[in-house]
Amino acid sequence: MVNSKLKLAGAVASAALTIGGAAMGEETPSWCGPDEATLALMDGFGGNSWRQVTNAAAAIEAAKCPSITNYEYSDAQGNTQKAISDIKAFTAKGTDALIVFADSGPAVLPAMTSAYRAGRVVIPFRVEVAGEEGVNFSKYLNTDFYGEGVTFANWIKEILPDGGNVLFLSGPAGTSQGVQAYEGMKSVLGDEYVFLNSLPFAVTNWDPALTQQVLTAEIAKHDEIDVIVSDFGPSLVGALPEFEKYGRSIPAIAAADGNSIGCFWHEKHESNPDFELFTVSTGNDDVRLAVQWAAALATGGTPPEQEMNPVPPFENSITGEPNPVQCRDDLPGSIFLSSSVPADVQAKAVGGK
Amino acid sequence: MAGNSKTAPFFSSAGSGIFRMPGPQILTVLLSIVGLVVASIFFAPSSITLGAVSGSIPFAAVLAIVGLGQLLVVQQGGFDLSVPGGVSLAVVICAHVPAGDNAVLPYAVGLAICAALATGILNGVMVGVFRVNAVIATIGVNALLYGGVFAVSGGVPILTTPLLQKIVIGTTFGIPHSVYFALAALIVVAFVVKKTVMGRRFEVIGANKTAAAAVGLRVRLHESMAYVYAQLLYCLAGILLAGILREPTAFQGEALLLPSIAVVVLGGTLSGGRGYPLATFIAAIFLNQLSQFALAVGVPYSGQSIIQALALGLGISVHSMQRRFGQRKLT
Numbered sequence: 001m002v003n004s005k006l007k008l009a010g011a012v013a014s015a016a017l018t019i020g021g022a023a024m025g026e027e028t029p030s031w032c033g034p035d036e037a038t039l040a041l042m043d044g045f046g047g048n049s050w051r052q053v054t055n056a057a058a059a060i061e062a063a064k065c066p067s068i069t070n071y072e073y074s075d076a077q078g079n080t081q082k083a084i085s086d087i088k089a090f091t092a093k094g095t096d097a098l099i100v101f102a103d104s105g106p107a108v109l110p111a112m113t114s115a116y117r118a119g120r121v122v123i124p125f126r127v128e129v130a131g132e133e134g135v136n137f138s139k140y141l142n143t144d145f146y147g148e149g150v151t152f153a154n155w156i157k158e159i160l161p162d163g164g165n166v167l168f169l170s171g172p173a174g175t176s177q178g179v180q181a182y183e184g185m186k187s188v189l190g191d192e193y194v195f196l197n198s199l200p201f202a203v204t205n206w207d208p209a210l211t212q213q214v215l216t217a218e219i220a221k222h223d224e225i226d227v228i229v230s231d232f233g234p235s236l237v238g239a240l241p242e243f244e245k246y247g248r249s250i251p252a253i254a255a256a257d258g259n260s261i262g263c264f265w266h267e268k269h270e271s272n273p274d275f276e277l278f279t280v281s282t283g284n285d286d287v288r289l290a291v292q293w294a295a296a297l298a299t300g301g302t303p304p305e306q307e308m309n310p311v312p313p314f315e316n317s318i319t320g321e322p323n324p325v326q327c328r329d330d331l332p333g334s335i336f337l338s339s340s341v342p343a344d345v346q347a348k349a350v351g352g353k
Numbered sequence: 354m355a356g357n358s359k360t361a362p363f364f365s366s367a368g369s370g371i372f373r374m375p376g377p378q379i380l381t382v383l384l385s386i387v388g389l390v391v392a393s394i395f396f397a398p399s400s401i402t403l404g405a406v407s408g409s410i411p412f413a414a415v416l417a418i419v420g421l422g423q424l425l426v427v428q429q430g431g432f433d434l435s436v437p438g439g440v441s442l443a444v445v446i447c448a449h450v451p452a453g454d455n456a457v458l459p460y461a462v463g464l465a466i467c468a469a470l471a472t473g474i475l476n477g478v479m480v481g482v483f484r485v486n487a488v489i490a491t492i493g494v495n496a497l498l499y500g501g502v503f504a505v506s507g508g509v510p511i512l513t514t515p516l517l518q519k520i521v522i523g524t525t526f527g528i529p530h531s532v533y534f535a536l537a538a539l540i541v542v543a544f545v546v547k548k549t550v551m552g553r554r555f556e557v558i559g560a561n562k563t564a565a566a567a568v569g570l571r572v573r574l575h576e577s578m579a580y581v582y583a584q585l586l587y588c589l590a591g592i593l594l595a596g597i598l599r600e601p602t603a604f605q606g607e608a609l610l611l612p613s614i615a616v617v618v619l620g621g622t623l624s625g626g627r628g629y630p631l632a633t634f635i636a637a638i639f640l641n642q643l644s645q646f647a648l649a650v651g652v653p654y655s656g657q658s659i660i661q662a663l664a665l666g667l668g669i670s671v672h673s674m675q676r677r678f679g680q681r682k683l684t
Contacts, residue, residue: 203654216408217648221399238599
């Protein structure tokens with residue numbers, strides 16, 4: 001039932017050993033207690049580089065705590081039944097702390113509740129699962145997607161002070177990430193900013209093929225798109241050249257960061273005068289807080305004070321603050337330079353050279 | 354049947370012409386697409402602009418090729434549920450094996466074709482020789498293929514080689530190359546099925562295996578080979594998809610399973626026997642344009658799904674009624 005990917009596990013394990021080894025000489029973090037425990041990350045959909053880098057980040061963080069004797073990873077491959085059986089399998093196996101990336105949402109809540117009642121530490125993060133702390137799971141760690149929307153909107157107001165046409169693309173229909181980001185944007189942007197997409201966002205499933213089809217339709221439909229907002233920047237890369245087919249400049253983009261979109265901006269911005277790029281950190285490191293909480297509760301350490309992951313700005317092609325647009329064209333496009341996982345370790349984790 | 358080798362005209366109204374122009378299947382799907390274009394003119398004019406069509410037509414080409422593969426299997430009375438695995442494996446082999454190196458691309462394409470042949474033979478032997486239910490056999494093989502996808506890619510996307518992008522995205526006379534590949538696949542499938550002895554045997558076997566066996570045709574061989582041809586077509590679709598998408602995911606074939614069956618059914622091939630490659634091809638264009646129409650109208654995602662489902666249901670109903678009406682006339 002538990003699907004461990006050997007190739008990935010090798011890359012991640014070596015990364016964790018390398019970085020964790022360095023950490024051995026450092027002081028044990030306060031969230032790492034004296035009791036030995038095992039820890040697992042249960043991914044709902046591991047089929048993209050973002051999740052592989054997140055897995056690498058989790059492995060590295062877990063390796064900082066000597067009391068964590070084993071770290072494992074499972075991938076439900078977008079299958080809700082498998083996500084449930086993965087949670088049950090780790091519970092039955094006796095894994096002490098379960099971190100759940102609950103892509104299936106509340107559908108996995110009963111399995112999490114069973115695990116929690118069986119005495120496991122259960123930490124869902126990033127995706128809302130309903131339920132209640134202390135009843136269904138140990139601690140839910142949200143990411144501030146509302147704040148992400150606010151950050152995007154503030155930048156949009158800077159570049160388009162008089163209003164404009166906004167196209168917002170997100171993942172599967174109803175994903176809380178997209179809904180919250182939209183609400184965040186609407187809290188800042190007035191009626192002079194028109195959302196061209198069906199509300200709250202155009203559904204792309206974060207799939208490059210669907211993104212390309214959606215963007216093709218939107219470009220044909222709207223003569224003026226002033227800014228495109230996406231919470232997964234790399235999925236835009238294949239679709240943006242559509243603007244050039246129409247003889248139009250690629251518009252301003254506000255997105256979560258990715259090496260491929262950074263490199264794409266470097267490649268295209270001179271020939272596309274309207275192409276400005278603003279990114280926020282894509283949030284691979286959110287899992288670190290989840291690991292810290294899980295380890296603290298399972299090993300008897302001190303839980304962190306932080307209970308929510310912020311979404312800070314990362315790149316700004318206009319001001320260069322906090323960073324100019326980054327590109328490592330010697331490494332795969334599918335890595336994320338905002339992550340604290342070193343770029344070359346990410347490259348190994350995503351199967352690049 | 355082999356002895357009855359009267360050559361059919363290139364176009365004919367009945368029997369074995371390559372493109373059965375006036376056939377009710379083609380007329381139905383053609384009328385559907387005309388109706389859709391008219392609806393687009395009034396409700397979603399942007400969906401039929403040159404830019405929108407040229408941007409979305411490569412996806413129609415991919416769907417048409419996958420649909421032709423599924424058509425061959427349906428003609429033999431089966432269903433091929435290994436479409437997602439077959440397409441995804443070709444995508445990841447063509448993207449990950451070269452890892453950006455143009456020089457390795459021909460080797461990767463060769464490897465993808467070999468993998469498709471092996472998969473097709475496996476499916477074919479299980480269904481044609483060991484008589485395993487086609488749905489069960491192909492769903493099992495699909496799981497096996499996903500294992501291969503993971504082994505090659507680790508489950509992650511990667512940028513495709515510039516050469517593959519250039520070949521597939523490039524245009525000649527303003528038409529994307531992927532469309533030429535799809536047209537070539539259509540011509541080959543239609544010609545072989547409708548104009549060769551092997552193709553005529555293939556259809557006859559699909560229509561009635563018992564009768565075909567009684568006249569000495571190699572039923573199991575033809576039935577098995579349908580899965581091999583299908584995998585080769587999925588492989589072609591996967592290679593094209595790897596080029597169309599600058600950074601394809603590892604599971605890019607996932608979304609093609611249901612549409613592949615839908616275009617076969619919309620094209621009028623509802624069960625074993627006679628197949629309609631041209632109608633299947635046009636149905637792929639129809640389905641793609643329907644998606645663009647729904648997107649351009651701007652209805653919510655749920656509405657888009659409902660529009661597509663209604664169109665499919667309507668198309669299938671029309672074909673079913675045609676079939677029942679035809680059978681009544683015969684009796």
